Amino acid sequence: MDRPAVDPAAAAAFGRPAGVSGAFSPHAPAAPALGSLPAAPPTPESLASAFGRTPADSGVRLQRPPAAGHGGAEDPEHVWGEDEDPWRDPSAGAVIGPPAVPKDPDAPDGAAGPGGVGTQLSLPEVLFGRRVKPLALVLLGVIALVVGAAGGLVGWAVARGGDALTSDVTLAQVEESVERAPGSVADIAQRVRPAVVSIEVRVDQGGGFGSGVMIDGSGYIVTNWHVVTLEGRADGSAKITALFTDGTRAEARVVGTDPKTDLAVIKVNVTNPTVLQFGDSDRLQVGDSVIAIGSPLGLADTVTQGIVSALHRPLTAGGENGEAPITYDAIQTDASVNQGNSGGPLVDSTGALIGINSAIRSSEGNTGSVGLGFAIPGNDAKRIAETIIRDGAVKHADLGANAKSVSAETAEGAQVVNVTDGGAAAAAGIAEGDVIRKVGDRQVRNAAELTVAVRQHQPGDTVPVVLARQGRELTVQVTLRSD
Template identity: 45%
Template structure:
């Protein structure tokens, strides 16, 4: 089809006239009405607020005002070189201006980066020509190593190696036979040597083991020194009643008269029992029959007497000089093991401990010396000794996880009767055969209201010191003299520390109010 608008074109025929481009039209097809561009709209006038904020001031034409600041000042041209510099470095050729070249001439410009197109073969390199055809080259070839004849070959590093596969069969068999023969010869030689060698005898008549000279220094006050001085004064007490028996410990307190102090619960089973035997076994292994001099269930102290000359008595100290942390040594016969020595420290003082039961009539509350020296059943009645070797207490009870004070094993909580109490009770028993204790005439138990502890009065003996002082049941005793009371055990210890007939002030709580009464202690 011809275009009638082009110069020299012939007029279209009848069939072509139907599809011919209209006169004056350009392009292949006319756009449909929906795709024709809309006529441009005149710009909307700006809003008054925009005109005020961004509009051009009146009587101003152009984008910027004429009085705006100009650009940055251009740098001034450098001054010309001085005359001396011009004469020194003037160009060598006439007609040239400025400074001349160096004597060796200017160095050519160096390339600052390498470019593959600078190489002469860059145009023929297929990796740089994106229109180069792809093709496969020949496979890689590796030169074969020179085959070396024989089983011994030399590698590239010059090392000689044995090529086993090229060994001849006779040579291989010979090598194996040599190895078997060498092993047989070595084994036979070892067997023969072990059979013919002389055995060392089991016994050596002249045997003598090495020993060192004595170099141990036992300073005075050491555990070994204390044990050596005190152990002869500590005895084992054996009690037998019919087929039953028990063991404990004791301490010699009067060597001349043969008096030995021990615990009441150790010998109470033989008291007033016909045929019962009490025997004291001493440090040297000798023994002697013993008789009960007196016993005190209220303090768990008893004194027995033996008829044996040349006894060694222990040195009795004082409880008032003992402080917490002092080293101590416990000596006795735990579990029947006579002469056992253990050591520790004083863990606490004035610890109220109740003692009762264990098939004994002991019913006591002691103000004990607490120690962590291991004490076990059988230590009862033994000595608790300080660093000077003086007895400061009689071992009496232990706290255990399964016992009640006299049975079980040691867990580091042992209790001893202070030696001052032991001395006082022992003197009474040796003198009169019995001991006297002060009494308030009340029965109590420990109570607390969460802020204050005390001893609740359960019973008051009719006509006793408590009733006469005006103490009633359900009163809570919180102080005796200058001693605060926090439990029934502390009340028993505070009263027992007094003598019968003494007057004491008792502070108690009744109906929420505190009051103080005066009581005259009686005899227990």
């Protein structure tokens, strides 16, 4: 046989020891002598008497076979045999014995015993059988009440927080307060209303009411002439009171009036008033949104909304009892305006003052609003109010001629009825019978529009006047004078 060489290192690790030729060592080590083994020290006498075996002649054994029955006497002749514990070590000091109290085979399954389950108590036995301590019953009742109250509170909270009709839907989130966008009617009214006042006028024969608007921090209020004078019936003894939206009442005095444009300025002594700013009424267009605020029929702090129905609507009113008629270039609006709104503000969509409500037009037999309200333009009201505050009175440009409205195929305008001697018309060569059709840049279609066109200028201004005379149209230069 061909045997490969053995590696010396492997032979040294796994080879037979020197002098051994077979698989096993021929020389087994000899067992040591009993006397040469180390022995444990002797057991102390106290431990030996307590835990050692009982001598056979004492008649007492620590480990005894089970008795015939529970609590029976021990059979002294009975010894351990293979039937009791076939695996018992006879030399052991103790063995595992049976239970100390064996189960009674005749007892029912529910009877109490070692490892058994006791009989369950019924409700009458618990409450009236005195099987449970009264304190335990009281504690159990208190716990039940607490649990019931907690459940009731949770149910009440759930019922209050939800709606039976919407319990199966997802509700959109809603803010706690209503959102009012800037520029809305509510927003404008909230900012403007504190500057609006109700005006009460009392005289010996009665009184009247109207509205006004605060235009200056010094206490100046602009209103209508017919409000503070009761259409000319009240004299200087009239008592005027301004009532603000916060309930403040203040006595007012008349600063000045302008009967020809139905404007007046009164003054009150108040601290930190809310002032309304003037807007540019010349920039209004038909259809613009407007808001009227005042005291219609005595109902203070009333807000109505509408639009601009027309612009440059010449309006003439009054003129009874020998007084000069009221004439102004009105803003027509369909915002509801009634008696008592007079003198109150007409504001635009920014809350700026663009008119002073002054008049309404109703059908025959109807004194209420039918959607035809008229306001003095804000630019005219601002100019006249500033003049009244500064000078106490207002002077208007005057043509020096009376006219009536005419309309024909060849001429439409204001026909001159008479010319005042030494007036502006006479000086310019305007004669009776001439039909004035244009003053400056303003077209004239009736007598009221002639008055409005002239008052747009200042006394001393020279303006071109276009007129029709005997079928011919000619232009004359007129230097206006003061009324």
